[in-house]
Amino acid sequence: MTSIILLSVFGILNLFLGFLRSNKVLLPGAMLLLLAVFGANLADWNVVHAPYFNNMLVVDNYTVAFTGIVLLTTIVLLPFSRSYVLSGETNLAEYYALLLFSLVGAIMMVGYDHLLMLFVGIEILSICMYVLAGSSKRDSRSNEAALKYFLMGAFATGILLFGIALLYGATGTFVLSQLATAVAAPANASLQPMLYIGILMMIIGIGFKVSAAPFHFWTPDVYEGTPTFFTAFMSTVVKTAGFAAFLKLLAVALPAAQGFWLPTIQAMCALTLLLGNVGAAAQTNTKRMLAYSSVSHAGYLLIGLVASKGVLTGDAANGIFFYSLAYSIATVAAFGVLKLVTEHRLRDDYASLNGLGKTNPLLAFTMTVAMLSLAGIPLTGGFFGKFFLLAAAAGQGYIGLVVFAVIMSMVGLYYYLRPIIAMYLRPVDGDATPVPVDGIQTVTLAVLALLTILLGIAPGFLSGIL
Amino acid sequence: MLTAVLLFLPLAAALLLHFTKGATARALALGASLLEFGLAVYAAFAFKSTGTAGFNLDYAWIPSAGINFHIGLDGLSLLLVLLTTFLVPLILLAAFRHKYDNPSAFYALVLFMQTGLLGVFMSLDAFLFYFFWEVALIPIYFLAGAWGGERRIAVTLKFFLYTVVGSLLMLAGFVYLYLQTGPAAGSLASHSSELSAFYNLKLSAAEQSWLFWLIFAAFAVKMPIFPFHTWQPDTYTEAPAPATMLLSGIMLKMGIYGTMRWLLPVVPLGVSQWGKLVIILSVIGIIYGAIIAIRQRDMKRLIAYSSLSHVGLMAAGVFSLTQIGLQGVVVQMLAHGVNVVGMFFVADAIERRTGTRFIPDLGGLTRRTPVLSVCFLVMLLSTVALPLTGGFVGEFLLLAGVYQYNAWVGAVAGLTIIFSAVYLLRMFQRVMLGPDSAFSETINDLTGGELLVLVPLIALVFWLGLFPGTFLHLSEPAVTNILALVGR
Numbered sequence: 001m002t003s004i005i006l007l008s009v010f011g012i013l014n015l016f017l018g019f020l021r022s023n024k025v026l027l028p029g030a031m032l033l034l035l036a037v038f039g040a041n042l043a044d045w046n047v048v049h050a051p052y053f054n055n056m057l058v059v060d061n062y063t064v065a066f067t068g069i070v071l072l073t074t075i076v077l078l079p080f081s082r083s084y085v086l087s088g089e090t091n092l093a094e095y096y097a098l099l100l101f102s103l104v105g106a107i108m109m110v111g112y113d114h115l116l117m118l119f120v121g122i123e124i125l126s127i128c129m130y131v132l133a134g135s136s137k138r139d140s141r142s143n144e145a146a147l148k149y150f151l152m153g154a155f156a157t158g159i160l161l162f163g164i165a166l167l168y169g170a171t172g173t174f175v176l177s178q179l180a181t182a183v184a185a186p187a188n189a190s191l192q193p194m195l196y197i198g199i200l201m202m203i204i205g206i207g208f209k210v211s212a213a214p215f216h217f218w219t220p221d222v223y224e225g226t227p228t229f230f231t232a233f234m235s236t237v238v239k240t241a242g243f244a245a246f247l248k249l250l251a252v253a254l255p256a257a258q259g260f261w262l263p264t265i266q267a268m269c270a271l272t273l274l275l276g277n278v279g280a281a282a283q284t285n286t287k288r289m290l291a292y293s294s295v296s297h298a299g300y301l302l303i304g305l306v307a308s309k310g311v312l313t314g315d316a317a318n319g320i321f322f323y324s325l326a327y328s329i330a331t332v333a334a335f336g337v338l339k340l341v342t343e344h345r346l347r348d349d350y351a352s353l354n355g356l357g358k359t360n361p362l363l364a365f366t367m368t369v370a371m372l373s374l375a376g377i378p379l380t381g382g383f384f385g386k387f388f389l390l391a392a393a394a395g396q397g398y399i400g401l402v403v404f405a406v407i408m409s410m411v412g413l414y415y416y417l418r419p420i421i422a423m424y425l426r427p428v429d430g431d432a433t434p435v436p437v438d439g440i441q442t443v444t445l446a447v448l449a450l451l452t453i454l455l456g457i458a459p460g461f462l463s464g465i466l
Numbered sequence: 467m468l469t470a471v472l473l474f475l476p477l478a479a480a481l482l483l484h485f486t487k488g489a490t491a492r493a494l495a496l497g498a499s500l501l502e503f504g505l506a507v508y509a510a511f512a513f514k515s516t517g518t519a520g521f522n523l524d525y526a527w528i529p530s531a532g533i534n535f536h537i538g539l540d541g542l543s544l545l546l547v548l549l550t551t552f553l554v555p556l557i558l559l560a561a562f563r564h565k566y567d568n569p570s571a572f573y574a575l576v577l578f579m580q581t582g583l584l585g586v587f588m589s590l591d592a593f594l595f596y597f598f599w600e601v602a603l604i605p606i607y608f609l610a611g612a613w614g615g616e617r618r619i620a621v622t623l624k625f626f627l628y629t630v631v632g633s634l635l636m637l638a639g640f641v642y643l644y645l646q647t648g649p650a651a652g653s654l655a656s657h658s659s660e661l662s663a664f665y666n667l668k669l670s671a672a673e674q675s676w677l678f679w680l681i682f683a684a685f686a687v688k689m690p691i692f693p694f695h696t697w698q699p700d701t702y703t704e705a706p707a708p709a710t711m712l713l714s715g716i717m718l719k720m721g722i723y724g725t726m727r728w729l730l731p732v733v734p735l736g737v738s739q740w741g742k743l744v745i746i747l748s749v750i751g752i753i754y755g756a757i758i759a760i761r762q763r764d765m766k767r768l769i770a771y772s773s774l775s776h777v778g779l780m781a782a783g784v785f786s787l788t789q790i791g792l793q794g795v796v797v798q799m800l801a802h803g804v805n806v807v808g809m810f811f812v813a814d815a816i817e818r819r820t821g822t823r824f825i826p827d828l829g830g831l832t833r834r835t836p837v838l839s840v841c842f843l844v845m846l847l848s849t850v851a852l853p854l855t856g857g858f859v860g861e862f863l864l865l866a867g868v869y870q871y872n873a874w875v876g877a878v879a880g881l882t883i884i885f886s887a888v889y890l891l892r893m894f895q896r897v898m899l900g901p902d903s904a905f906s907e908t909i910n911d912l913t914g915g916e917l918l919v920l921v922p923l924i925a926l927v928f929w930l931g932l933f934p935g936t937f938l939h940l941s942e943p944a945v946t947n948i949l950a951l952v953g954r
Contacts, residue, residue, distance in 0.1 A: 357612075378596065378597045379597070406635075406638055425612060460529055463530050464530025
């Protein structure tokens with residue numbers, strides 16, 4: 001709760017910082033504010049709080065853990081906005097404020113205990129994202145992305161809200177714990193079909209937000225058009241918060257309706273893995289590849305939802321937590337490197353990375369670690385993320401799904417290796433000057449690579465905390 | 467503690483190498499690898515050959531999942547650790563002969579790989595094993611990809627995909643086994659991935675039948691066994707010489723070692739069901755590799771196919787499940803490691819002098835290069851299994867084992883010796899003797915630095931050939947243990 005208050009206050013404070021007309025204070029300012037929030041969030045670990053606002057919001061370890069991921073992601077992402085600072089971007093204060101506000105939405109999605117809070121959280125996060133997607137005002141692709149995201153997003157929100165309404169109609173409550181009882185022992189059995197349609201609508205609504213197939217079709221276009229800095233935010237924070245909310249909904253409110261949603265999620269999961277991986281393999285543009293890969297990672301996280309079987313703690317939930325963390329760090333690293341390279345070399349296909357191992361060893365190393373992590377190769381956090389999720393699913397007997405996921409990660413190897421090949425094995429074409437990287441970005445990239453390796457060597461300290 | 471130092475010393479050196487250049491980097495890399503060899507020799511003297519793993523080191527790694535950082539050495543592991551630590555300094559010396567760009571990165575990758583290899587040979591926990599199995603793969607990918615020949619990108623990609631697909635299947639098998647285990651003593655987790663826990667599993671014949679292929683996939687690709695071999699000749703040819711030595715001298719043994727330690731005792735019923743098929747495939751590989759080798763005109767490719775043929779015999783020896791066969795595998799792993807590294811080194815020495823390894827372009831080199839010629843001949847005769855060399859002891863024991871299994875298979879497998887004599891002696895005749903070529907007047911003999919690599923190799927060839935007991939004695943209890951577990 002402290003983190004929500006702090007973020008809201010800091011967001012407004014940040015807007016006032018904008019009046020100083022000096023971009024130089026904004027980046028360090030925003031980072032310091034976020035670090036303060038991060039600390040405040042950690043202070044809530046293992047502290048028992050009473051539910052806030054009549055059971056609308058709870059702050060427990062689950063909330064703190066996932067909030068930690070989204071805050072950490074944003075902190076390590078911020079240094080890559082340096083070029084906005086240097087370019088004298090006049091709206092920078094607003095962008096930072098929007099990021100801070102959107103985090104409020106993300107935290108609400110993680111900590112909700114009432115469906116309306118979930119809805120409000122999703123809306124706060126989404127509206128900020130619609131604006132940020134279009135933040136590159138003179139770029140028609142960015143405009144297209146914003147419009148597309150907004151139209152699709154508004155549609156999905158409508159469906160989600162419709163689902164919530166139907167759920168309320170069938171059970172008479174918005175509170176998760178009461179929902180669980182009502183679903184388990186319905187007062188009026190004739191309302192059962194309405195309940196199921198409601199659940200389906202909610203799955204569609206959230207599935208859209210986390211870009212799970214078949215509701216992923218907006219992802220590549222929007223990711224490609226959105227300025228890379230915000231794409232990175234979109235594909236990490238939105239996804240982490242979305243899955244935390246998804247798991248909570250299924251595990252706390254709807255365990256009794258498992259017979260209905262388990263097959264649905266399983267089908268979605270298989271489809272997402274297939275479309276995400278095959279789609280990514282077909283790309284020639286790094287950013288679009290990362291967009292499709294983010295779809296495929298939604299697929300792996302859906303395995304966690306299947307394996308959770310309606311339990312909020314335990315192997316599957318821990319798996320989702322660890323995977324989200326490893327995925328977020330690797331994704332920020334990948335997008336960060338891509339942003340720096342794209343700004344210097346003015347293109348974002350695989351060939352733009354050619355020879356980066358020679359010109360910028362650190363960038364190439366970080367990108368390599370990120371790619372290996374996303375591909376799930378040992379020595380990186382991504383390996384243990386996949387391992388925990390797949391082991392949890394196999395432990396529940398979903399052998400078929402696990403085998404399919406393993407086959408799909410073999411496909412994944414093919415496209416994750418392509419940037420590595422470009423960076424180390426192909427010579428630079430054209431401009432062979434090193435990509436400029438400043439001190440704080442260097443430190444951040446090194447930290448991201450180290451974190452990924454640390455998660456890959458010593459996952460023990462975070463693998464069972466939920 | 468000794469095992470931990472052995473395992474992480476090369477890694478530490480690899481990290482340090484990033485801050486050094488030129489002569490310092492060379493000295494550091496070589497010094498670390500020699501120190502490492504010294505440690506391994508010390509371990510061999512301190513080792514008591516009892517059959518169970520000594521120098522155990524066991525820490526909880528991921529306690530919530532029952533995964534431990536458990537390493538140790540038994541006779542079999544120790545021999546492979548000795549082989550690895552013995553070959554790496556020589557491979558580094560071979561690498562010093564080349565002018566690579568960014569040499570410290572090259573040496574660092576070799577040392578990094580050494581940690582991976584040693585980890586594979588020392589792990590006593592399934593996930594640790596898998597972890598190091600993949601760790602050993604990453605550096606070789608960069609070594610072959612960044613410093614290789616013209617077709618390196620396509621070739622390394624193929625190699626990487628083959629091996630990773632194999633490894634993922636193995637991981638799937640391990641996860642299944644892991645989920646069948648009960649909690650380890652004193653552990654919070656509900657499962658355990660200890661090797662001993664895998665050994666104690668009671669699995670049905672049907673389960674073992676498919677588990678066998680899941681786990682064997684990774685080993686079959688690494689060895690490689692026909693028909694999983696198609697990556698091998700390309701990769702051996704395109705990779706730079708030191709990387710090829712790593713691949714053929716040490717990495718290939720990962721597959722054989724893995725089969726002995728992680729496949730035979732874990733799924734014995736699967737082995738009895740499929741062992742016949744694997745032996746047939748191995749024998750096909752022996753003949754197939756040899757016939758293709760006869761037709762090769764590129765020295766590196768010829769050695770690659772010859773290695774394919776020889777590894778077939780080792781695989782057949784493993785699946786013969788006889789004491790003598792498995793002991794033969796152990797000696798042959800050492801002998802093959804030494805021979806193939808020596809052969810590739812000689813081929814590389816010739817290529818560095820003449821700029822070609824195309825056999826018809828060479829000829830009559832021996833007059834100006836008597837020392838090179840002798841070294842080449844020793845390596846070659848050991849590969850052909852001439853008595854008094856390591857190759858003979860290995861192949862003799864192997865053939866005896868395969869013969870015990872089935873006389874007919876033994877007879878066909880024995881063709882490997884005849885075939886290898888055909889293609890290797892032909893190569894020697896064409897390259898070293900034969901009609902004079904453009905190079906026969908200008909070529910220089912081996913330098914002292916190069917002898918520094920070849921002399922230890924030759925010494926080991928004879929040691930293995932004359933006193934194989936030194937090594938057989940170390941591995942015997944371990945082999946007996948494995949066979950006891952298979953026979954249970």
